[in-house]
Amino acid sequence: MTAHALRVGGHEYPVVLPTLRDPRMHLASVIITVQILGQTVLGFELSIAQILVSLGTAAALELAIVFHRQRAIVWPGSALLTANGVALILRVPGTEHGDWWSLHGWYYYAGISAASLLSKYLIRYRGHHVFNPSNIGLVVAFLLLGSNRIEPLDFWWGPMSPGIAAATAVILVGGFAITSRLxxxxxxxxxxxxxxxxxxxxxxxxxxxxxxxxxxxxxxxxxxxxxxxxxxxxxxxxxxxxxxxxxxxxxxxxxxxxxxxxxxxxxxxxxxxxxxxxxxxxxxxxxxxxxxxxxxxxxxxxxxxxxxxxxxxxxxxVRGRTAPDGTPPARPRxxxxxxxxxxxxxxxxxxxxxxxxxxxxxxTVHLRPDGTVGSPRDLAVDDSDLPPVSISDAMRELSPRLSDRTARLMAADVLADLASERRARLELDDAAATEGTVFSRLQDLQGEIASVQAGGQITVPNYTIDRMVIVPVYDPKNAQAGPQFGVEVHGTATYTTYGGTPPTTGAPSPPEPYERVFALFLSGDRYLLAADYPPGVE
Known part of the structure; x- marks a missing residue:
């Protein structure tokens, strides 16, 4: 550190600035380089404004605390490292890469950076702070706020690319250099x-x-x-x-x-x-x-x-058992x-x-060991009977190896599953219900069958599918569950009501537009219907 002085109102205050010999400067250079790569080529969902909020909050706090204690203006090197570590790892869902000056969730960055910095001064033992400031601040925040509000940086930054290679090289070279020196x-x-x-x-x-x-x-x-x-x-x-x-x-x-x-x-x-x-x-x-x-x-x-x-x-x-003569023998550790x-x-x-x-x-969802989906089995529905089947851009990005044939297999399974559901409703057959559905959808279907057996009514749909799209589906109740395979269907449906006391059969309803997204579960070599959602869950 190099000491200078600043005179204000007749009072002289020491000013301590960083030097290139300070290891914190070397560490900061590595993290800043990673941040620059993240903003330019790695696609970090983090804005420059969010980084600056973290840095400014922690720096202002440390400047004020140190000035109050020492009556000196000291470069807040540790505070900047803490804040940069928070900004590097913390993410607020909804932040988009490229929106450089977005202040979305700025209060999370300010609050967590401040709490991290203050932990260094408030949680101490024998004159030293106990926790790594950025670490304890992030851990407590994630545990208290949960994944719906904030989340950590992903383990996986993307497929190998020049940007990923450069970031990895910076981390490894900088890490080896700094840890070796210290x-x-x-x-x-x-x-x-x-x-x-x-x-x-x-x-x-x-x-x-x-x-x-x-x-x-x-x-x-x-x-x-x-x-x-x-x-x-x-x-x-x-x-x-x-x-x-x-x-x-x-x-x-x-x-x-x-x-x-x-x-x-x-x-x-x-x-x-x-x-x-x-x-x-x-x-x-x-x-x-x-x-x-x-x-x-x-x-x-x-x-x-x-x-x-x-x-x-x-x-x-190390000492072993005492010998008969009273000498405590030594034995190798x-x-x-x-x-x-x-x-x-x-x-x-x-x-x-x-x-x-x-x-x-x-x-919760099965995939084959090689990462592929589907199977080489014959189509459950003749290929010529399938409506047009396409793969959405979002699905191609998530699963580049998903082939058109596999997409047709998934679409055929959906049609076969819907046919099994129709038969289960018409015949009030629990066994048929299990042929095409699982989880909550199966429970709902079995509940309908049980209600008819108790004297109630059941509505049986009949679908005409015009087109099908393979899409990723996310569970709206669990943001961290990850995407599942899904099929979005477009067409029409008619509905006929059966049952009652005495049993009656109603007339089919007029055709109605039908659009649903089915979440799929791979059981053996066949996809079953696990849940359904309105379009737009992709």
């Missing part, structure tokens, strides 16, 4: 290796999650690869968990800290079924370990001690008993990961 590379490596291994166990047990940018669940190896190579995870490991002010000071303690964050992140991710929850779990692992680092300091070597080297600490003898204990501990960790992942093993 002697934090061991911590970052410990986190990534442990996270990758632990997440591999979770993924191999059949873990799935949904994401708004992916059609259907992401499972197994695809789930593992998305997370361990995610630019957001790289930013987390290089620039968030490696904050020198909120991590242990010893070399061994830092490596152990990184390992613990990696395992805890995978353990917290294991039961999550949505990307939103998985991202909050990763961020939350650091918040938990920021508190746990204090008891951790009791079981690792003190910073600067003779044992504060990983190999030396592992090879250092990596002796047979210790290795056996380590194997047992590893086994417990594996079981914990597998058990924790139980809720996330049953996907």
């Amino acid at each position: 002697d934090l590379l061991g911590m970052a490596a410990g986190f990534w290796v442990t996270f990758a291994l632990s997440l591999g166990i979770v993924a191999s047990s059949g873990h799935c999650m949904t994401a708004t940018w992916h059609l259907g669940p992401i499972c197994g190896a695809s789930f593992w690869w998305v997370l361990v190579t995610s630019p957001e995870v790289l930013i987390f490991l290089f620039f968030m968990i490696t904050d020198p002010k909120t991590t242990p000071t010893g070399r061994v303690a830092r490596v152990v800290f990184g390992v613990c964050v990696g395992f805890l992140a995978a353990l917290l991710v294991a039961p999550q079924t949505t990307e939103f929850a998985s991202k909050v779990a990763v961020l939350g692992s650091l918040a938990i370990m920021c508190v746990a680092r204090y008891p951790l300091a009791r079981v690792v070597p003190a910073a600067g001690s003779d044992d504060d080297h990983l190999r030396r600490w592992l090879a250092r003898p 990596l002796g047979l008993g210790t290795v056996g204990g380590g194997v047992a501990a590893a086994g417990i960790c594996v079981l914990a990961l597998v058990f924790a992942g139980t809720p996330a093993r049953e996907p």
Whole structure:
């Protein structure tokens, strides 16, 4: 830092400006470069105005706090890093890329940046702040506000492109340079290796999650690869968990800290079924370990001690049982008993990961392992009987490999499912109802059949479909469920009422326009009707 002075009204106030030697300047240059790439080639749904609101709020607060305490004007380097970290990760749904000066949700950026900055001054222990400011601010905000108001930056930034390659290179080169200079590379490596291994166990047990940018669940190896190579995870490991002010000071303690964050992140991710929850779990692992680092300091070597080297600490003898002559013998830390204990501990960790992942093993929508949909079976309805079938632009963007033949297979299944529903209503047959419908739609259909069997009436539609469009469908009750395959149908329908006491058959109604969007569920090799919505849910 370089000190200057500013004289105001007869009072002289020191002015402290940054220098190029300040590591915070190097970190800021990396994050700013990523922000520029995000605004230009990566399509970040983040405006320049939202970034400036974050930066201005945190900077003004820190300038005021430091001036009040020290009567000095100090460059708010830490506050700007905190705010930039918040702006880089925080997203407000509804913000569009390219709307550079949008203030949509500006109060979230201002409030979360302010809360993050203030946590550094309000939550302290032994003279130091406990939490990484941007981390704790984001975690608390996501937990309190939920995914309908705010959400984190996506794990996946898009298919490989020059922009993605440039951003990844900036993060990796800048991360290695900064962590090496601050002697934090061991911590970052410990986190990534442990996270990758632990997440591999979770993924191999059949873990799935949904994401708004992916059609259907992401499972197994695809789930593992998305997370361990995610630019957001790289930013987390290089620039968030490696904050020198909120991590242990010893070399061994830092490596152990990184390992613990990696395992805890995978353990917290294991039961999550949505990307939103998985991202909050990763961020939350650091918040938990920021508190746990204090008891951790009791079981690792003190910073600067003779044992504060990983190999030396592992090879250092530890005390065993007292010998008959009263001499306490020493045994290697990596002796047979210790290795056996380590194997047992590893086994417990594996079981914990597998058990924790139980809720996330049953996907809500099935996709084939190769990412394709449909099957090579013969059409349930003759191809010549199908109305015109097209694929929407939104669906082509989400699933570029979706072929016209697969689209016809899906359309044929919808027609077959509607025919099964009609037969179930006419014959009051629960078995026929299960041939074409699942979930809430099946429950509604079975409820109609039961009402007729109790003496009520049932209305049976008869459809004439003019055209069908394959579209993505989003559950309006769950924004984080991700898109499903859907078919939008256009045509007409007539309705005939049956049943009553005594049983009667009404006359068909005049044809009425019919437009619905059906959400599909892949069961075996056939798509079933899971729900229906009015057009416009795409």
